[in-house]
Structures are given as C-alpha cells and as structure tokens.
Amino acid sequence: MRSVHLTPLHDAFREEVSAFFDQHLRPFAEVWEMERCIPRSAWRKFGEHGLLGLAHGPAHGGSARDIFHSVVFLEELGRTGYAGVRAGISLHAYMATHYLARHASDELRRAYLAPSIRGDRIAALAITERDAGSDLSRLATTAMRDGGDYIVDGGKVFITNGANADYYVVAVRTATPVPQARRANTGISLLIVDSRLPGVQITRQEKLGWHAAATAELHFDKVRVPADRLIGRENSGFMYLMRGFQLERLVAAALAVGGAEHCLDTTLAHVTSRQAFDGKLSNLQAIRHRLADMTTELAGARAFTYHAAWCYAQDELSVTECSMAKLLTTELACRIADNCLQLQGARGYLADSDIARMHRDARAGTMAGGATEVMRDIIAQQLIDLGPSRASPRQAESSAKT
Ligand SMILES: Cc1cc2nc3c(=O)[nH]c(=O)nc-3n(C[C@H](O)[C@H](O)[C@H](O)COP(=O)(O)OP(=O)(O)OC[C@H]3O[C@@H](n4cnc5c(N)ncnc54)[C@H](O)[C@@H]3O)c2cc1C
CATH class of the missing domain: 2.40.110.10 (Butyryl-CoA Dehydrogenase, subunit A, domain 2)
Structure with a gap:
C-alpha cells in the first residue's frame, strides 16, 4: 500500500526483509512450530542481519532506524503467517530489550542488550x-x-x-x-x-x-x-511499563496487519484457482464482495497503524492512538482469519492447513499485550472521563494492563 510515511528506502528495506524471511524463516518455521521454539541458530541469523536492533542505538550494536523501518519489518514478519515466530522475535526485540535500552545502566546494556541485539542472548x-x-x-x-x-x-x-x-x-x-x-x-x-x-x-x-x-x-x-x-x-517500574505498553500495542498492530494480509493473500490464491460451478470461486459475486470488504477494512487499519506509529515517533505516550491501533487491527485480524477459513472451505479446516494455524494464532492477538476490552476501557476513559485534552499517562492508564 502506498503511504506518505513510506519512502523508497522503506520499500527497499521491505524487499530485503522479505528475502531474508524467504531464505531463513519460511523454510523452517513449520519445524520450529513442532519443536515449540525458535532455535538459537535462527536468533543468531536475525542478529547477524541486524534485525534485532532496528529500534536500538549503535552504541550496543543497533541501527537506530526510524519507526517505519520497524513497522515494515513487523508487517513482513506478520506476513510470514507464523504468529509464534513473530511473537518470540518481537517480544525480544521490541519489548523485553526496550526496557534495557531505555532505562538500564550502561553495564547492564553491555551485558544484556548488546548480546541480545546480536542474537546471542534470548530475552523474555x-x-x-x-x-x-x-x-x-x-x-x-x-x-x-x-x-x-x-x-x-x-x-x-x-x-x-x-x-x-x-x-x-x-x-x-x-x-x-x-x-x-x-x-x-x-x-x-x-x-x-x-x-x-x-x-x-x-x-x-x-x-x-x-x-x-x-x-x-x-x-x-x-x-x-x-x-x-x-x-x-x-x-519506577510502573512508569516504565506504561511507556513500554504503547510500543507493545503498536508492535501488535503492525504484526496483526501483516498476519491479516497473509490470510488474504493465501485466500486470494485459493479462490482464484479453485474451480467451482462454471468457473472459479473468485467469479462468484458473494466471494468477490467479501474479499473487497476485507481488503478495504485492512487498508483502513493499516493506514491507522501508520498514523499511530507516526504519533508514537512524536510522543511515546500516544496512549489513545496505540490502544486504538491494537484494538482495531487484532479484532480485524480475527475476523479476516475467520472469513478466510470459510472461503477456503473444508481443506482450510484441516488441522495442518496454513489458514487453520492462522485462525488459531489470530485469536491470541486480542488477549496478549492487553485484552481488547482493556483497550476499549482506555479509549473510553480518554473520550468520556478525561475529555479531548491529552490525558497524562497516569490518568489514561490508571491500572496498567499488560
Ligand atoms: C499467547 C500469549 C502470549 C503472552 N505473552 C506474554 C508475555 O510474554 N509476558 C507477559 O507478561 N504476559 C504475556 N501474556 C499474557 C497477557 O498479557 C495476558 O493474557 C493479558 O494481560 C490478559 O490477562 P489475562 O489473560 O490474565 O486475562 P484477565 O485479566 O483474567 O481477563 C480475562 C478476560 O476478561 C476480560 N477483561 C479483562 N479486563 C477487563 C475490563 N477492564 N473490562 C472488561 N473486560 C475485561 C477480557 O476479555 C480478558 O481477556 C500472553 C498471553 C497470551 C495469550
């Protein structure tokens, strides 16, 4: 999707990241799913390619790229279709290490952050x-x-x-x-x-x-x-967490956008190749309209996620925008996974099908990193109780939610 936020540099980076996933993630992800973890060798590959330090400064081995490099990386990670992998990598690179980068002593950063960026130490x-x-x-x-x-x-x-x-x-x-x-x-x-x-x-x-x-x-x-x-x-942990939660929500949103896009891509491939009645499934208007609706909603959710990312880059306490982005995208990802499973028919319901995995995976998005109802609470509090003027983070999130 074209966006005022993305430059040719981001587009080139997307190609680079996608090629990395083609070579180092997609061929192995099914085995990692079965083994219930990402192997250390893969963490190191991510580290060698600088993909665990996009948001971190060069002093500890990061590249301090702008927020949209991270958005692109996370979308592409989502587009691999493996939410377990994307959760492990993003938790490490954007959540656990975020607190080290922002608040830890230099000694701790040297001992923990630098090896984490290299992929030598795994964080949770x-x-x-x-x-x-x-x-x-x-x-x-x-x-x-x-x-x-x-x-x-x-x-x-x-x-x-x-x-x-x-x-x-x-x-x-x-x-x-x-x-x-x-x-x-x-x-x-x-x-x-x-x-x-x-x-x-x-x-x-x-x-x-x-x-x-x-x-x-x-x-x-x-x-x-x-x-x-x-x-x-x-x-001071509560204040640190409140800031970190906004990044966590933004990351969840970008991953959900990528995941939903992957559901749509695989479904499009299915309906355009599946013969039914006098042509392909994709000739049927009911199916065409459903795909058009999903694509439109996803485009809106993606655009809002970019807006939230821009807000976050201006002010890390963009509580409302980051909460809205998480609410909107993770709920949409569930609906899209559900609709896409329907469009792929019984073969999509097979336990080892791609869409069955994405359907199961999407479901966790509305709980992990803050439940959907909690996002609504935060947004409503801003809207109803605090009014249009910006709330302080403590007001907007008086009982922090993970
Ligand atoms: C796959 C996965 C990975 C996770 N990874 C991590 C991790 O790495 N680190 C970590 O610390 N935690 C992790 N979590 C935990 C996650 O952050 C929690 O699931 C989340 O904070 C919600 O807490 P809970 O599940 O205990 O639900 P509860 O707080 O018990 O809530 C249960 C349900 O009640 C509803 N609810 C809750 N509050 C409200 C409200 N105010 N108004 C209305 N309804 C409400 C929601 O539907 C919610 O889902 C993970 C969770 C999942 C599912």
Whole structure:
C-alpha cells in the first residue's frame, strides 16, 4: 500500500526483509512450530542481519532506524503467517530489550542488550501472573533486598520465550507489601533474572496456537539476584511499563496487519484457482464482495497503524492512538482469519492447513499485550472521563494492563 510515511528506502528495506524471511524463516518455521521454539541458530541469523536492533542505538550494536523501518519489518514478519515466530522475535526485540535500552545502566546494556541485539542472548518479558493479568495492581511477585542481592519469590505465566530465554525482564514488587500498597501500582520495579539461577523453575505451557513462541510458566523460589540487575530506579517500574505498553500495542498492530494480509493473500490464491460451478470461486459475486470488504477494512487499519506509529515517533505516550491501533487491527485480524477459513472451505479446516494455524494464532492477538476490552476501557476513559485534552499517562492508564 502506498503511504506518505513510506519512502523508497522503506520499500527497499521491505524487499530485503522479505528475502531474508524467504531464505531463513519460511523454510523452517513449520519445524520450529513442532519443536515449540525458535532455535538459537535462527536468533543468531536475525542478529547477524541486524534485525534485532532496528529500534536500538549503535552504541550496543543497533541501527537506530526510524519507526517505519520497524513497522515494515513487523508487517513482513506478520506476513510470514507464523504468529509464534513473530511473537518470540518481537517480544525480544521490541519489548523485553526496550526496557534495557531505555532505562538500564550502561553495564547492564553491555551485558544484556548488546548480546541480545546480536542474537546471542534470548530475552523474555515476565509481567503476567496467575492472579494478575489485566489488573497489574494485583502483581504479587516480590523482590526483597538482602545485602547486595534481591530475593525474588513468586511466579509468572504465559511468558513468551519463557522456555528458552537466557534472561527475563521481570516486574516485581520491591516495596514492602502492606495491604493498601498491594492494590496500587506503586512499588513495582523491573529486574533482570537469569534463567539459570538456582530457584528458577520453568514449565512449558501448551497453547492453542503461537506454537513456536516457547511459552512457559516461571516459578521463582527465593532466587538470589544481584541488586545491580535492577533496571533503572527502584519502584519506577510502573512508569516504565506504561511507556513500554504503547510500543507493545503498536508492535501488535503492525504484526496483526501483516498476519491479516497473509490470510488474504493465501485466500486470494485459493479462490482464484479453485474451480467451482462454471468457473472459479473468485467469479462468484458473494466471494468477490467479501474479499473487497476485507481488503478495504485492512487498508483502513493499516493506514491507522501508520498514523499511530507516526504519533508514537512524536510522543511515546500516544496512549489513545496505540490502544486504538491494537484494538482495531487484532479484532480485524480475527475476523479476516475467520472469513478466510470459510472461503477456503473444508481443506482450510484441516488441522495442518496454513489458514487453520492462522485462525488459531489470530485469536491470541486480542488477549496478549492487553485484552481488547482493556483497550476499549482506555479509549473510553480518554473520550468520556478525561475529555479531548491529552490525558497524562497516569490518568489514561490508571491500572496498567499488560
Ligand atoms: C499467547 C500469549 C502470549 C503472552 N505473552 C506474554 C508475555 O510474554 N509476558 C507477559 O507478561 N504476559 C504475556 N501474556 C499474557 C497477557 O498479557 C495476558 O493474557 C493479558 O494481560 C490478559 O490477562 P489475562 O489473560 O490474565 O486475562 P484477565 O485479566 O483474567 O481477563 C480475562 C478476560 O476478561 C476480560 N477483561 C479483562 N479486563 C477487563 C475490563 N477492564 N473490562 C472488561 N473486560 C475485561 C477480557 O476479555 C480478558 O481477556 C500472553 C498471553 C497470551 C495469550
């Protein structure tokens, strides 16, 4: 799609990324799905090609490209049709490492960010808990100071890359949990926890889709973590997360756009080749109109995602636009996957078909990275409670949602 936001440089980059995926992702993704993880060799390939550091600065090996290089990369990643792969890569490159790049000390950046950009170390972001999903104020994993260490106790669930990460960026409570404070968003910090530390227990979680995402439940039993693994300031984690969530939503939107486009591409190929009645399925008006509707809606969602990306580049606290983009695109991706499965008929319903996988995968998009209802809450709060003047991030997202 043409866009005022995309230059010939972005177009050339799209070609480059697509060629990389043709060579290093598409031929292997089915095996990664079966093995439930992206192998280390693939992470390194992404790193060698500079694809894990597009958003990061050159001091640690990134290329600090503009936001639309990332949008193009994420769309193309979505267009591969493997949401488990796209989740693993994007969680690492745009979410877990984002907090290191923005808030960590130089020492931590050298030790964790630089090898992550090279693809030598795999990162995960661990926020969600069994009893703390959309409502971050219920977060109960603690990190209490003991001399030069923190002692981490608690657990996390649904952690993408959890089973094969080298380290986790973990949201913990560092303030003493008194009853009132437990319900508030204060006292949250971000801590790097190495996955091989004594007391870290990792249990794989088997899901409906996103198979290559290496999802795991983590249990921390008196894990001793050096205090210098704290990211930024103690008890400032909530503010860091609120900023990070906007990027997470934008990333989810660009991936969803790419994923939906892939559904449409494969469906178009199917209906234009499938013989039925006196011609092809694509001659039937009901099918033509359905495709036209989906393509139009997707073009609108893509244009809005570009707008949200532009807003984010101006102001990282573009809460409304990023929430709208996530809501719009992930819901649309579900509808498109569902319609496309219908258009591909029974063969699309076979468990190992491309569209069946995309249908399963699309479903997670409206939950992961903030449920659709939470996005509506945030948008409505801005619209109804706070009025047209820009809300502060704390107002717009008073109970942060992951
Ligand atoms: C595939 C996948 C990968 C994930 N990866 C990660 C990860 O890497 N790291 C991480 O920390 N977390 C991860 N998550 C967790 C994700 O962020 C949570 O699923 C999300 O925050 C919602 O929390 P929950 O699932 O506990 O749902 P709950 O908070 O229990 O909510 C259940 C449902 O209730 C509804 N709901 C919730 N709040 C409201 C509201 N205010 N108004 C109306 N309805 C509401 C929504 O429909 C929601 O889906 C992942 C989840 C999935 C599915």
